[in-house]
Every structure is written in C-alpha cells, then in structure tokens.
Amino acid sequence: MRPMHYGARATAALDMAAAWLLALIWILPLAYAVWAAVHPGAYAAHFVPDAPLTVENFVRAWNAAPFPRYFLNTFVLVSMILAAQLALCTLAAYAFARFEFAGRDLAFILVLLQLMIMPDVLIVENYRTMTGLNLVDTIPAIGLPYMASAFGIFLLRQTFKTVPRELDEAARVEGAGPLQVLLKVYVPLAKPVYIAYGLVSVSYHWNNFLWPLIVTNSVGTRPLTVGLQIFASSDQGVDWSVVTAATLMTSAPLLVAFLLFQRQFVQSFMRAGIR
Amino acid sequence: MEGPDSIAAAAAPPAPPRRTAGARLAVHIYGWLLLLPAAVLLAAFTHYPAIETFIDSFYSTPKGRRAAAFVALDNYQSMLADPVFWRALANNAVYAASVIPLTIVLALVMALLINGKIAGRAFLRLSYFTPTVLPMIAVANIWLFFYSPGYGLLDQMLGLFGASTHNWLGSGDTALVCLIAVAVWKDAGFFMIFYLAALQQISPQLAEAAALEGAGRWYFFRRVTAPLLMPTTLFVLVNAVINSFRLIDHIVVMTQGGPNNATALLLFYIYEVGFKFWDTAYAATLTVVLLIVLAVLALGQFMILDRRIHYQ
Numbered sequence: 178m179r180p181m182h183y184g185a186r187a188t189a190a191l192d193m194a195a196a197w198l199l200a201l202i203w204i205l206p207l208a209y210a211v212w213a214a215v216h217p218g219a220y221a222a223h224f225v226p227d228a229p230l231t232v233e234n235f236v237r238a239w240n241a242a243p244f245p246r247y248f249l250n251t252f253v254l255v256s257m258i259l260a261a262q263l264a265l266c267t268l269a270a271y272a273f274a275r276f277e278f279a280g281r282d283l284a285f286i287l288v289l290l291q292l293m294i295m296p297d298v299l300i301v302e303n304y305r306t307m308t309g310l311n312l313v314d315t316i317p318a319i320g321l322p323y324m325a326s327a328f329g330i331f332l333l334r335q336t337f338k339t340v341p342r343e344l345d346e347a348a349r350v351e352g353a354g355p356l357q358v359l360l361k362v363y364v365p366l367a368k369p370v371y372i373a374y375g376l377v378s379v380s381y382h383w384n385n386f387l388w389p390l391i392v393t394n395s396v397g398t399r400p401l402t403v404g405l406q407i408f409a410s411s412d413q414g415v416d417w418s419v420v421t422a423a424t425l426m427t428s429a430p431l432l433v434a435f436l437l438f439q440r441q442f443v444q445s446f447m448r449a450g451i452r
Numbered sequence: 453m454e455g456p457d458s459i460a461a462a463a464a465p466p467a468p469p470r471r472t473a474g475a476r477l478a479v480h481i482y483g484w485l486l487l488l489p490a491a492v493l494l495a496a497f498t499h500y501p502a503i504e505t506f507i508d509s510f511y512s513t514p515k516g517r518r519a520a521a522f523v524a525l526d527n528y529q530s531m532l533a534d535p536v537f538w539r540a541l542a543n544n545a546v547y548a549a550s551v552i553p554l555t556i557v558l559a560l561v562m563a564l565l566i567n568g569k570i571a572g573r574a575f576l577r578l579s580y581f582t583p584t585v586l587p588m589i590a591v592a593n594i595w596l597f598f599y600s601p602g603y604g605l606l607d608q609m610l611g612l613f614g615a616s617t618h619n620w621l622g623s624g625d626t627a628l629v630c631l632i633a634v635a636v637w638k639d640a641g642f643f644m645i646f647y648l649a650a651l652q653q654i655s656p657q658l659a660e661a662a663a664l665e666g667a668g669r670w671y672f673f674r675r676v677t678a679p680l681l682m683p684t685t686l687f688v689l690v691n692a693v694i695n696s697f698r699l700i701d702h703i704v705v706m707t708q709g710g711p712n713n714a715t716a717l718l719l720f721y722i723y724e725v726g727f728k729f730w731d732t733a734y735a736a737t738l739t740v741v742l743l744i745v746l747a748v749l750a751l752g753q754f755m756i757l758d759r760r761i762h763y764q
Contacts, residue, residue: 188669196565196576199558203641204579207586209605210594222603269490278483284491291498293750297698298719298742301726301735302501302508325493355482384587386701387719391727402589406705409593417597424590435585436578443581447649 214422221417234422238408241419243396244426247404254316254389254400255382259375261324266374269325270333271359275345291327300391307392314398319389323382329374336367373445383431401427502743508736520733527737537738539713540721543628547717548696551635555692556685558640563647564673577648580641588638592705595634596621599706621707624714631715634702639695643688650684651677693749697742718742 213221214235220228238244272278273285296303303322304313312318340363348358364371386402393399399407405427409420425432435442509527511520531537562580566573583591598605599620607617620626654677662672700720703709709716709724716724719742726735 192565192568193570195561196570197572199562199565200572200576200579203583203637205605206591206594206598206637207582209598213597222605222608265490265493268486272483272486276479276483276486278480278487281483284487287499288490288494290750291494293694293746294498294502294743295694295698296497298722298739298746299498299501299505300723301732301739302504303497304726305504305732306496306501321493322497325490325497327494330490355486380585384589386587386589387704387723390704391723402587402701405587405593406589409705420593421597424593428586428590431585431587432582435582439578442585443577443645447645 210421210425213418214425216418218416218418221421234418235426237416238419238423238426242404242408242423244401244404244423246396247399247401247427250316250398250404251383251400251402254319255379257316258320258323258382259378261320262326262329262378263371263375265325266329266333267359267364269330270337271355271363273330273334274337274340288327288330291325292331296322297387300388303388304391313392314394316398318392319398319400320382322388326378329378332370332374333367336370337363340366372441376442376445380431505736505739505743508733509740511733513731513733523733527733530734531737531741536713536716536721537741540716540718541741543713543715544697544717546628547632547635548693550632551639551696552689552692554632554636555639555643556688558636559643559688560647560681560685562640562644563651564677567648567651580644582641583638584642588699588701589705591638592634592702595630595702596706599630622711624711627707627711627715631702631706634706635696635699638702639692643692646684646688647681650681654680690749694746697745697749718745 212224215230215232216228217231217233269288273281273288299322307313307318307321310318312321344362344366345358348362353361384402385400386406389400390403390406393403396404405423408423508520510522510524512523512526514520566576566580570576601607601619601622602617604620606620607615611617618626620630658676659672662676667675697717697719700717700723703715703717703720704723707715709720718738722735722738722742725731725738
C-alpha cells in the first residue's frame, strides 16, 4: 500500500470528483426523464422541489397507443428469437466442436462472416426476401434473419470444446446417441454461457429498431421500439411528459431486470464479450 | 480419429472394418445434419442477400411493369456523382473518428476510476452501465428533449451562464456533434466492463512494486497497465468500429439525417434511398460500399486477432 501523504490524498479527491461528475452526467438523461414523467406537463422543464407528483402521464401514454399489444409483440418476438437461437446454435456449435465432418473449417469461416456482415446492414435484400416469402408485416419476419446467430454458434462452440472428452465418451459407453450426449453432457455444463447469451440476446432484440421498423406496418406486429417511435412522432408526441412516460414504460422491464440482477447482467455481458 | 469411432470400437470391441467405415461416414452425416438448420438460415439471410446486393447493383430498379434491366456501372456512376453519398460517407468518417476514440478513452477512464477503492462504487458502476440496457430509441427520445431549443435541459443549463438559446439539432454545425455525444454516452459504460474485467486480472503486486520503486501514476499506467490492457482495447475497438456503421436508431429519431444531410450516415442513407425513395437498385449499390467498408474492417480485425495471439 502506498502511504497516504498529502499528494496521494489530493489525487484520491480528484479521482472521486471526476468519477462522480461522470456518473452524474451519465445518469442525468435518465433522471431527467423520470422527473418529466412523474410531474405534470407544466413542470417538465421547470425544476422546483415542490412540483406535485402524478401518474397521469403514464395513464395517458398507456391509453394513447396500443402499448399492451406492443408489449405482447415484443415478448413474442424475443421469446421466438431466443428459442430458435438456442436450438439452432446449440446444434451447430456441437457439430463444429465435436464432429470432424468434411468442409467443417470452410463452413465455420462462412458462419463467422456474419459477425461482420450483420443482418442489420442487409435490410434492402432481406426485405425483398420477406416480400417473396409473403412474410412482410409478420413477427417471424422480424426474427428470421437473427435466428442463426454466428455469435451464439461461436460462443457455444468455444464452450463445448472445453468439455472433457472423457465425459462424452463415458455417456456413449452407456449407450447414449449423439443427441442424448449433447443434451445430457454438453448442455448442462454450458448453463452459465446459455444464461449469458440469453441475457445479451434478449436485450439486443428488445432494443432492436431499424429492421422491425422496416418490416412491420401494423399494430398487430410492431414491437415496442417501433410503437414508441410512432407514438413519439405523432401528434400526441409533442407532450414531452407523456413521451418520457412512454419511454420509461417501454424500457422498464429491462431496466428493472437489470437493477434486480445487476451482477448477472454485467457478468453475462462480460462473459459473452470476452472470448 | 477420436470420438464416435473410438466409442463404437469400445462398445463393440470386435467391430468389423465395414462398420468403422460406416461410422466414419456417420460422422460426416451427423455433422452436416446438426449444422443444417443454422446453415439454411445463414445462407438465406446473410450469404444470399450479400451476393444479391452485388448483383442488384448492376441492374436498374424495377418500376411498375418494367422489369430490372442490366445497366452495368450506371448505378456506380450516379453514386460517384451524388453529393449526398459523399456527404454521408464524410459524415460517417467524422462520426466514427470521433465516437470510437472518445468512447474507448472514457470507458478506460471509468474503469480505472472505479477499479480502486472509491466511495459509492456500486452507484458509479450502475450509472455508467445503465445506458447499455436502455433501448437506443428510448434514450434518443430523452436526448431529443435534452437538446430542444429554449426549454431543453442543455439550453436551461447554459442559460444559467448567460448563453442564448441554440437549436442544437436544427443547425448543421452542431447536429452531428450532438449525435456523437449520444453514441459515446450509450456505449462507454458497456466497454467499461471489459476494461474492468481486464483490470481485475492485473496482479496488485505490480502496483505495490511500482510504488516501492517510486514510479508515478502516469508512468505506471503507460508502462504497465496500458500494455496489459492492449488485448481488451483491440476487442473494444473492433466492436466500436462495427457499431459506428451499424447503429442509426438515434438518427432516425432525432434528426432524420437533417438538417440538409448534416447527420446522414451511410446506413441511414441506404435506409432512406431503399425505403423512402424505394430506389432499391441504388440502395443496393450503396450497400455494396458499406459491405466493402465492413470487409476491410473484417480484414483488419483478422490481423488484429493475429497479433493478439502474440500478446497472450
């Protein structure tokens, strides 16, 4: 430990000031949104300590647009994508990790290509494909381009490769087929990685906006992000208090989940990022 | 070959050679069958559209009953003559060149600040990281309010110092800077956690030894911490680069590329051409440019990863 002489104490104080200043700037937009949302419109940009509290903005936002439906759509969307991703990526990762099939290395490179050329940039052609499949304005159309996730395949492959061969072989000696081995040996051992990937995937697709905006055009399919944008840019949208209330409402499930499971969230993002 | 073959041999020791050949074939079949569902979707929504983008860029946009006709390099010629394309490309360059270093430096500063013993560490980390879990579309709406001329928080705060109101997003000089601020704010906390993880791997004995030798803080950072963080920096860099070409949600919400294309980024221009002007052939041509940019970056990433191996 360094002795805390005068200079060190001054440095520590400076660090402290810098850290808190940054934190305040970083939390300010959210704090500001909360302020505007829980006070009447007149106080949206008028900061006095005795401003009355209200839930009126939330009620008005909730009633002004079909938010329950948007919530349902987003819920269906993220569950559908996650379920498909878990199934597809598990199978593919297992193939890459434990089967020396012909063309494996080339196939793996072709998969990794998606890490750079993401569906987010192929909007023009994917829209054409969805038109061809007659899927425009459906929830599967939003999810399909993301279901085979190169990132998920890569992450699970790395994990499966660390499973000791002995476990695999022991299960096979007991007469388990390849799929049973996968389900009984590999999947249980990769549980923390599944949780990490799941959290990252859900937050990504809960927040995704551009592709859903393009491929949906009705209330029955729009996810929350697109619904919020349409609401915010409509006539009701000029009322800032209501817009911030709607904004908080749409972010609330993820935000609350994050506040409750902060550690897991941070660790999951970290685990998913460091390969 | 290990795995299924050796197991088959173990389960039935006197296995005839024919079965072994069959088992070997089974490995290929199993491998491909397991890969098949993912491969079909990847081919349909990544490889096929990427190739189709190139092909479409040599055809005209089909209009009404008129089918797409082969036009060779016409689309590319009009692109080179299109001032908005050059503007979007230049904007994207400025945007990337500002967002990437700012985000990385701030992420590093945040991680260094809260790595030590500091009061309110949990709150500090929480406030840095929170923007990561919020939808960009939602925070963009909040920032829109923040920037609004006159009664927005920014103008109110500057008003305290006697500054006059300013139309931050409506003026070409400041609009792009405002969007850069939002992007930096959104991602810095995300990248911070990677630095934090890396910092926690660094042995505290290094710092103690350096303190005994009388090494200053900056010297220690430059000579010990920074080199040890290099792999993390490269990883963060790759992600920051991708994000600066991939994410345009805040532009759709806050400026629609305006005023006068001052905030049009490449992907936003593609979106505008493809889904507002419905000129799909030209949108494909622009996408080719974006794909080339991403391919060059991918190549860079490959070389970076190559170097990264030497670090570890």
